[in-house]
Amino acid sequence: MVTFPTLRPRRLRKNKLIRDLVAETNLTASGLIQPIFIKENINEPEKIDSMPGVYRYPPNDHLIKFVEEVYSFGVKNFILFGIPSFKDEFASSAYDKNGIIQKSLRLLRQTFGEKILLITDECTDEYTSHGHCGIITQKDGKLCVNNDESLKVHALIAVSQAEAGADIIAPSSMMDGVVGAIRKALDEAGFTDTAIMSYSVKYASTFYSPFRDAAYSKPAFGDRRGYQMDPRNAFEALKEASLDIEEGADILMVKPAHTYLDVIRLVKTTFPQYPLAAYHVSGEYSMIKAAALNGWIDEKTAVLEITTAIKRAGADLIITYYAKDIANWIKEGVPF
Ligand code: PBG
Numbered sequence: 001m002v003t004f005p006t007l008r009p010r011r012l013r014k015n016k017l018i019r020d021l022v023a024e025t026n027l028t029a030s031g032l033i034q035p036i037f038i039k040e041n042i043n044e045p046e047k048i049d050s051m052p053g054v055y056r057y058p059p060n061d062h063l064i065k066f067v068e069e070v071y072s073f074g075v076k077n078f079i080l081f082g083i084p085s086f087k088d089e090f091a092s093s094a095y096d097k098n099g100i101i102q103k104s105l106r107l108l109r110q111t112f113g114e115k116i117l118l119i120t121d122e123c124t125d126e127y128t129s130h131g132h133c134g135i136i137t138q139k140d141g142k143l144c145v146n147n148d149e150s151l152k153v154h155a156l157i158a159v160s161q162a163e164a165g166a167d168i169i170a171p172s173s174m175m176d177g178v179v180g181a182i183r184k185a186l187d188e189a190g191f192t193d194t195a196i197m198s199y200s201v202k203y204a205s206t207f208y209s210p211f212r213d214a215a216y217s218k219p220a221f222g223d224r225r226g227y228q229m230d231p232r233n234a235f236e237a238l239k240e241a242s243l244d245i246e247e248g249a250d251i252l253m254v255k256p257a258h259t260y261l262d263v264i265r266l267v268k269t270t271f272p273q274y275p276l277a278a279y280h281v282s283g284e285y286s287m288i289k290a291a292a293l294n295g296w297i298d299e300k301t302a303v304l305e306i307t308t309a310i311k312r313a314g315a316d317l318i319i320t321y322y323a324k325d326i327a328n329w330i331k332e333g334v335p336f
Contacts, residue, residue: 019336023336027304027307027308027326028330029075029327029330031316031318032075032317033075033079033320034070034075034077034079034320034324035081035320036057036063037054037081038058038063038080038082038100038101039056039057039082040082040083040086043058043060045058048210050213050286051289052286052289053289054285059100059103059104060107063104063107064107064108067108067116069324070327071115071116073327073331074327074331075324075327077117077119078116078117078119079121079170079319080101080121081126082094082100082126082127083126083216084099084126085100087127088127088128089128089130089135094123094157095160097160099160101161102160102161102163102164105120105161105165105166109165117167118166118167119166119169119197120161120170122169122170122172123157124153124157125173126215126217129220130219130220130221131217131219132145133150133227134149134150134153134154135149135152135153143221143222145175145226147175147176148177150173150175154173154181155181155182158182158186159189162189162191162194163189166194168195168197169186169195170197170253171199172202173227174227174229175227176243179198179248179249180248183196196251197249197250197277198249198252199253199279200241200244200252200254200267201229201255202255203228203229203231203256204228205255205259205283207281207282207283207284208282208283209283210282210285211281211282214282231259234262235266237254237266238266241270241274242271245271245274250274251276251317253276253278253279254267254276254277254278254279256279256284257279257284257315257318257320258306258309259284260278261309261310261313264276264310264313264314265313268313268315269314275316276317277319278313278315278317278319279320280307280310280319284306285320285322300329301335303325303326304330304334304335307326
């Protein structure tokens with residue numbers, strides 16, 4: 001008896017067991033990184049209007065409780081963002097021994113020891129009065145972000161974060177040479193084992209808006225298009241990534257994630273020997289959240305589909321405000 005068709009891809013989609021058996025991509029809690037906003041001079045967690053479900057935490061028991069909760073779902077990696085009460089032109093509160101991030105690192109290390117991995121965002125925008133990712137000087141009568149002056153400050157911040165206990169420093173300024181400057185400063189200070197996860201391919205994206213609302217880091221003048229990448233470019237990502245590799249980056253990153261799946265794939269296939277992180281950013285979080293709160297989309301399925309797509313594109317690690325929820329949902333079983 002001759003039947004047609006003989007080749008039937010549907011055989012491998014027959015039921016959930018067989019689909020799980022042949023699934024190419026699986027999310028794991030070990031590959032998730034939970035961002036946390038930590039704010040100086042507050043006593044209670046504060047809601048962030050543009051990011052429902054995300055809070056600014058004080059560096060006290062509330063922070064510890066949140067980390068415990070995330071940990072209990074299986075997520076052990078955290079990236080910390082500081083919101084200082086004092087800002088100046090030089091971001092001096094970013095490298096203060098008693099700065100908000102330094103205090104929080106010590107508190108979390110004392111409480112959790114080596115059970116958690118602590119990553120610090122290394123930048124100046126939350127700490128400067130002008131909100132830029134570097135130091136501002138005048139050039140030809142115009143204010144600009146002075147690349148090489150900024151490197152000195154980024155090196156100070158990185159060393160100060162390492163001293164306070166960070167396992168991984170994540171420079172996010174997109175200054176030329178920042179990875180090399182930080183690597184050199186860390187090594188000279190004896191932190192040869194502190195890793196660098198570079199925001200290698202960071203686009204000038206509108207999807208950071210809720211973050212800037214959360215961290216009060218909107219630039220007071222101008223924008224970040226003079227240092228962050230142009231959304232029209234993909235291959236330029238390879239230039240940024242290869243420079244960071246030469247300068248000593250241990251882990252690369254593409255940011256945002258959902259909007260830049262092509263870039264994730266390109267960077268991963270070009271440099272497969274480097275772990276690649278993707279940052280599912282604040283605006284990408286808030287868009288899903290808003291649709292979910294309106295009942296227009298099923299939040300769990302949407303988040304798992306999008307983050308699986310980010311991993312399928314080539315990301316090994318995902319930084320996401322949904323980390324805790326994803327870890328919980330994958331325990332329940334994915335709905336695919
Ligand atoms: C810079 C930094 C930003 C984000 C992470 N690190 C803000 C920016 O570049 O304007 C954005 C993350 C997000 O939107 O979730 N410190």
